[in-house]
Amino acid sequence: MYTTLEPCSHYGKTSPCVNQIIKSRIKRVVIGLKDPNPKVNGRGIDKLKKKKIKVTIGILKDEIKKIHSGFFNKIKNKKPFISTKIAISINGKMINNKKKWITSESSREYGNFLRAKYDAIITGINTVLYDNPLLNCRHQGMINLSPVRIILDSKLRIRESLKIIKTAKKIKTYVFTISNEKKKIMKLNRLGLKIKIFNQNREERLNLKDVILEMTKMGFNNVLVEAGPNLNASFFKNNLIDKIYYFKSKNFINSKVLDTEKKLMEANIKKLKFKTLSSRQYEDDVLKIYEK
Numbered sequence: 001m002y003t004t005l006e007p008c009s010h011y012g013k014t015s016p017c018v019n020q021i022i023k024s025r026i027k028r029v030v031i032g033l034k035d036p037n038p039k040v041n042g043r044g045i046d047k048l049k050k051k052k053i054k055v056t057i058g059i060l061k062d063e064i065k066k067i068h069s070g071f072f073n074k075i076k077n078k079k080p081f082i083s084t085k086i087a088i089s090i091n092g093k094m095i096n097n098k099k100k101w102i103t104s105e106s107s108r109e110y111g112n113f114l115r116a117k118y119d120a121i122i123t124g125i126n127t128v129l130y131d132n133p134l135l136n137c138r139h140q141g142m143i144n145l146s147p148v149r150i151i152l153d154s155k156l157r158i159r160e161s162l163k164i165i166k167t168a169k170k171i172k173t174y175v176f177t178i179s180n181e182k183k184k185i186m187k188l189n190r191l192g193l194k195i196k197i198f199n200q201n202r203e204e205r206l207n208l209k210d211v212i213l214e215m216t217k218m219g220f221n222n223v224l225v226e227a228g229p230n231l232n233a234s235f236f237k238n239n240l241i242d243k244i245y246y247f248k249s250k251n252f253i254n255s256k257v258l259d260t261e262k263k264l265m266e267a268n269i270k271k272l273k274f275k276t277l278s279s280r281q282y283e284d285d286v287l288k289i290y291e292k
């Protein structure tokens, strides 16, 4: 048997993999990397060896670190790997009041494909109310890879007519809130939404550190933020972003205020010392990828 990570030895959502391997009379297991999870960390390997199963460890280490980067990051930093996807117009705007796209079709296609690489996608209630998005992956054959959707909605302003509610029975969707409106919560539950109520605080708004702690407990390794300037600013302020997909478009958005969002985002990229990982073109847009 060939595995990327050491087979687990503990009871989690399922029973230990090593028990199944032993039961199946597998004679040799080739393991890429030892599982850094303190609940496993060598115990799986020991159990296999005790049963006289041949074990080889340390194959394709770098490649495995890359594909499991979210998981390794979660164990090390006690939080999921968090990326944000930002689209910015030539005059520095993230919001188009005319509800037209900021980026080209190819950029949006890539952005949609990206969703499938993440366990969860997180947004704020303003984006949900203004854009009425589905936040799923619509690439052919990849719909089932759509991430769990999480909406931050401190005051429970979500409305029943939204697409996200209409699809909540098909795609797992959580609303994180500090509101305790029992009647509305029961109604939303019936529509398929799962509501998580957080403690009230001085800001009368969800605390992002609590939100991330909850997402870690929920088992997410990779989280994608798809939100507007305000929620992005909060993520950056709390230094929670690990990677940025920054789409710079040639489109101009009519607006009296110039450059504010661009200035804010680019100041964060500089202040938090993000490094440019790559740069590529999608039609007239440039996608710059930054990582810590």
Ligand SMILES: NC(=O)c1ccc[n+]([C@@H]2O[C@H](COP(=O)([O-])OP(=O)(O)OC[C@H]3O[C@@H](n4cnc5c(N)ncnc54)[C@H](OP(=O)(O)O)[C@@H]3O)[C@@H](O)[C@H]2O)c1
Pocket: 085, 086, 087, 088, 093, 094, 095, 096, 102, 123, 124, 125, 126, 127, 128, 130, 131, 152, 153, 154, 155, 157, 205, 206, 207, 208, 226, 227, 228, 229, 230, 231, 232, 234
């Ligand atoms: N260009 C882009 O890349 C892009 C991407 C997505 C969206 N957008 C645009 O962005 C606009 C909305 O931007 P936005 O930033 O105001 O809305 P947002 O993405 O919905 O995020 C802000 C909302 O999240 C909620 N929130 C909960 N906890 C928060 C916290 N700790 N910090 C900050 N917000 C928190 C707030 O509402 P409560 O306090 O009521 O919960 C707040 O109204 C829309 O017009 C949309 O089209 C642009």
